[in-house]
Amino acid sequence: MNTNLKISNVTKIYPGCVANDNVSLEFNSGKIYALLGENGAGKSTLVKILSGVIIPDEGKIYLNENNLKLNSPLDAKKNDIGMVFQHFNLFETLSVFENLIIDSDEERESLREKIDSIMKKYNFSIDLDIPVLNLSAGQKQKVEIIRCLIRNPKVLIMDEPTSVLTEQETSELFLSLKKFSEEGILIIYITHKLKEVMELCDEVAVMRRGKLVSVSEIKNENIESLANKMVGQNLKTIRKKKEKTSSDQLINIINLNFISEDPFETNLSDINFSVNRGECLGIAGISGNGQSELFQVLSGEIISDKNSIEFNKNYIGDLNPQERREYLMAFSPEDRLEQAAIPQMAIFENVALNNFKSSNFFNNGLINENKIKEHSKKIISDFNVNTDNIELKSQFLSGGNLQKLIIGRELITSPDLLICFNPTWGLDVGAINYIHETLIKINEQNKSIILISTDTDELLKLSDKISVIHKGKLSKIMNADEVTSEKLGILMGGGN
Amino acid sequence: MIIDINFIGLIIASIMASAVPLILASCGELITERSGVLNLGVEGMMIIGAISGFALMTVTGSLIIAVFGAMLAGVLISTIFAFLTQTLITNHVATGLALTIFGIGISAMIGKNFVGIPGKEFPVLFESLKDTIPLLGPILFGHSIVFYFAFALPFITSYFLKKTKIGLIVRAVGDSPESASNQGINVRLVRYACILYGGSMSGLAGAYLSMIYTPQWIENMTGGRGWIALALVVFSTWNPIKILIGAMIFGGLTIIQFHMQAIGVRIPVQFLTALPYIVTIVVLVVISRDSRKIRLSTPSSLGKSFHKDN
Numbered sequence: 001m002n003t004n005l006k007i008s009n010v011t012k013i014y015p016g017c018v019a020n021d022n023v024s025l026e027f028n029s030g031k032i033y034a035l036l037g038e039n040g041a042g043k044s045t046l047v048k049i050l051s052g053v054i055i056p057d058e059g060k061i062y063l064n065e066n067n068l069k070l071n072s073p074l075d076a077k078k079n080d081i082g083m084v085f086q087h088f089n090l091f092e093t094l095s096v097f098e099n100l101i102i103d104s105d106e107e108r109e110s111l112r113e114k115i116d117s118i119m120k121k122y123n124f125s126i127d128l129d130i131p132v133l134n135l136s137a138g139q140k141q142k143v144e145i146i147r148c149l150i151r152n153p154k155v156l157i158m159d160e161p162t163s164v165l166t167e168q169e170t171s172e173l174f175l176s177l178k179k180f181s182e183e184g185i186l187i188i189y190i191t192h193k194l195k196e197v198m199e200l201c202d203e204v205a206v207m208r209r210g211k212l213v214s215v216s217e218i219k220n221e222n223i224e225s226l227a228n229k230m231v232g233q234n235l236k237t238i239r240k241k242k243e244k245t246s247s248d249q250l251i252n253i254i255n256l257n258f259i260s261e262d263p264f265e266t267n268l269s270d271i272n273f274s275v276n277r278g279e280c281l282g283i284a285g286i287s288g289n290g291q292s293e294l295f296q297v298l299s300g301e302i303i304s305d306k307n308s309i310e311f312n313k314n315y316i317g318d319l320n321p322q323e324r325r326e327y328l329m330a331f332s333p334e335d336r337l338e339q340a341a342i343p344q345m346a347i348f349e350n351v352a353l354n355n356f357k358s359s360n361f362f363n364n365g366l367i368n369e370n371k372i373k374e375h376s377k378k379i380i381s382d383f384n385v386n387t388d389n390i391e392l393k394s395q396f397l398s399g400g401n402l403q404k405l406i407i408g409r410e411l412i413t414s415p416d417l418l419i420c421f422n423p424t425w426g427l428d429v430g431a432i433n434y435i436h437e438t439l440i441k442i443n444e445q446n447k448s449i450i451l452i453s454t455d456t457d458e459l460l461k462l463s464d465k466i467s468v469i470h471k472g473k474l475s476k477i478m479n480a481d482e483v484t485s486e487k488l489g490i491l492m493g494g495g496n
Numbered sequence: 497m498i499i500d501i502n503f504i505g506l507i508i509a510s511i512m513a514s515a516v517p518l519i520l521a522s523c524g525e526l527i528t529e530r531s532g533v534l535n536l537g538v539e540g541m542m543i544i545g546a547i548s549g550f551a552l553m554t555v556t557g558s559l560i561i562a563v564f565g566a567m568l569a570g571v572l573i574s575t576i577f578a579f580l581t582q583t584l585i586t587n588h589v590a591t592g593l594a595l596t597i598f599g600i601g602i603s604a605m606i607g608k609n610f611v612g613i614p615g616k617e618f619p620v621l622f623e624s625l626k627d628t629i630p631l632l633g634p635i636l637f638g639h640s641i642v643f644y645f646a647f648a649l650p651f652i653t654s655y656f657l658k659k660t661k662i663g664l665i666v667r668a669v670g671d672s673p674e675s676a677s678n679q680g681i682n683v684r685l686v687r688y689a690c691i692l693y694g695g696s697m698s699g700l701a702g703a704y705l706s707m708i709y710t711p712q713w714i715e716n717m718t719g720g721r722g723w724i725a726l727a728l729v730v731f732s733t734w735n736p737i738k739i740l741i742g743a744m745i746f747g748g749l750t751i752i753q754f755h756m757q758a759i760g761v762r763i764p765v766q767f768l769t770a771l772p773y774i775v776t777i778v779v780l781v782v783i784s785r786d787s788r789k790i791r792l793s794t795p796s797s798l799g800k801s802f803h804k805d806n
Contacts, residue, residue, distance in 0.1 A: 053678060072680055073677075073678050073679065073680050074680030077680065085678070088675075089672075089674070089675040089678045089679065090672075090675060091667070091668045091671040091672055091675060091676075092671060092672070092796065093667070093671045093791070093792045093793070093794075093796065094664070094667060094668060094671060098664055098667075098668075101661075101664070102661075102664055102665065102668055102679065102681075103679045103680060103681075131792055133791070133792075
């Protein structure tokens with residue numbers, strides 16, 4: 001039986017933001033639909049409306065010509081719309097089976113049989129009697145999918161399902177989704193990853209700033225055309241001008257070692273490198289090979305031997321991050337919400353945390369709020385952070401905006417060296433582009449960057465020199481224009 | 497020295513009797529906490545139950561009205577807590593503390609007229625069987641209905657949480673109210689129900705004190721038992737059977753230290769009085785060390801307000 005889902009003139013307005021502006025869309029079963037957009041484009045709001053979590057201000061939803069009243073998630077379930085959320089809706093301390101039986105009216109035994117047959121059919125293997133917190137992210141997602149399948153859904157919505165999956169798990173998921181689609185389930189796939197759209201979907205709807213900008217078939221699109229639609233401007237392909245950099249040495253790491261007491265951390269051994277002014281040193285590697293430890297040693301979160309780090313002719317290996325900032329170093333850690341910013345604090349308060357010496361943020365132990373706010377507004381406008389409310393808690397900023405704020409906070413002190421760790425991890429194309437442009441600009445101002453990243457494309461684009469970290473050891477330092485991504489791949493795997 | 501075996505039985509029975517209010521209040525609070533609500537008002541709800549039970553018994557003369565009235569009083573006062581924390585989204589800790597202070601104050605005010613009035617005798621069951629079995633006879637027989645209910649309650653609670661659908665829903669709400677709400681569970685309703693149930697059990701625990709255990713009204717007669725009940729819930733890691741063990745240890749040491757004082761053991765009285773508190777907590781911590789099990793039974797959302805936003 002064919003399923004037809006129609007969204008008609010849906011509008012949802014939040015204070016200060018139109019999340020969905022008069023959106024109309026139509027879906028038919030047998031195809032996999034992509035709903036594409038940057039973070040904050042309104043695609044999550046739209047699917048939350050479809051699943052009854054959010055009630056729209058205006059507009060109607062029709063399933064096979066019937067007007068649906070979706071006032072709660074229960075209504076969506078009753079109308080055969082299943083949804084797998086980006087953040088899992090599971091009860092971590094309950095067993096898998098308890099998670100599945102909780103919203104089912106069936107008897108234990110018959111439900112168990114049903115689950116077993118679903119798992120057999122789609123080749124899932126999950127122990128039903130262990131608590132959910134012992135499952136991997138991929139397995140948790142399968143539990144969510146089983147939960148939907150138990151109810152024989154007509155529509156299955158997946159909200160950014162691959163953000164927590166490994167590549168192996170992602171390809172397994174794609175196989176399952178294709179199978180569901182062949183069986184007549186209408187699939188709506190929400191993402192900002194262009195590659196996935198090209199690989200999986202038949203049709204794509206692009207959203208931008210709450211509005212639907214285009215609906216088209218995948219065969220008429222390519223990655224560039226979709227990226228341009230998503231961002232709303234023709235993306236410049238940025239490429240760094242490779243100029244001769246100065247030979248004026250800024251930072252020199254001499255025989256740096258770090259031995260961790262934590263068995264899950266990587267030891268660093270005999271790290272030696274130097275970075276000149278105006279240069280970007282890229283450090284590639286598969287995550288977990290010592291990048292996090294290297295970042296912490298460079299930033300001063302882990303203190304090392306005084307003489308192992310020479311910065312601007314001072315030995316600073318034994319200084320903490322605050323003291324290193326005074327020598328004009330700046331840091332952008334990997335985890336934006338845990339390490340770089342405090343989620344529950346307002347934007348301007350987070351700005352004040354980087355209390356550099358010349359800031360005058362504090363007078364005699366009192367907070368100089370006007371000064372901090374003025375300074376925060378400058379960061380927001382200089383670095384294109386998309387909000388004008390500096391009292392907003394930083395947890396409500398999207399990843400891209402938060403990263404811009406953090407980079408801005410670090411750069412406004414005009415440091416000589418910026419050390420960043422996966423600065424564009426999890427960001428959408430527009431934000432990535434902006435961050436890349438900013439980093440290139442820093443180099444052009446004769447300031448230096450150490451870029452630790454797991455994204456090889458990014459490293460090749462931005463670095464002047466590249467080294468690879470593997471099991472806590474650095475490879476020899478190579479000029480970026482002599483390196484190919486294949487060669488990096490071999491070094492990252494531990495080869496020569 | 498020959499000790500009558502029935503005397504040992506009597507001591508054990510008196511230990512069990514002193515554990516009854518702790519078991520009742522703890523098992524009630526356990527359900528409340530399992531739904532994610534931290535109600536620090538147990539002491540207040542208990543003392544309200546104690547005065548309500550005693551006052552109703554004196555005024556109406558009916559024990560049944562008095563017992564159920566005390567439970568109803570616990571429900572009513574916990575309704576205030578539920579309304580504040582669930583509807584007005586106030587902070588659980590502050591509201592619970594206020595509830596305790598309120599309960600102690602209002603019970604003292606109502607209780608003024610009931611000081612010095614003797615209580616009524618509460619009927620006991622199986623009195624005639626008491627002497628039929630040595631040692632076990634005084635332990636098993638001749639107690640009030642509330643006594644038997646209290647010792648069944650941990651097992652009922654455990655069964656309810658593990659085996660029933662509603663128990664599963666309570667645990668789910670305590671684990672993640674957001675997920676539960678997205679699954680179509682009415683989080684506020686579940687939490688209201690759990691708070692009111694906890695209130696009724698605290699009320700019953702108070703009534704047991706003022707009507708059965710020491711049948712009279714004394715101001716502040718709960719004497720911190722509500723706080724011990726709260727501690728039992730936490731240190732038992734939300735496990736009803738361990739609550740039973742903890743309550744028995746606490747009751748046992750309380751009784752034994754009385755006897756030690758009476759015999760004149762040369763240990764400072766203050767230390768003896770403090771002993772049950774320390775030992776109970778140490779024992780429960782030791783038997784609940786498994787961090788994986790603690791993680792699995794701790795309600796993740798405990799004490800956090802939940803309100804659905806659209």
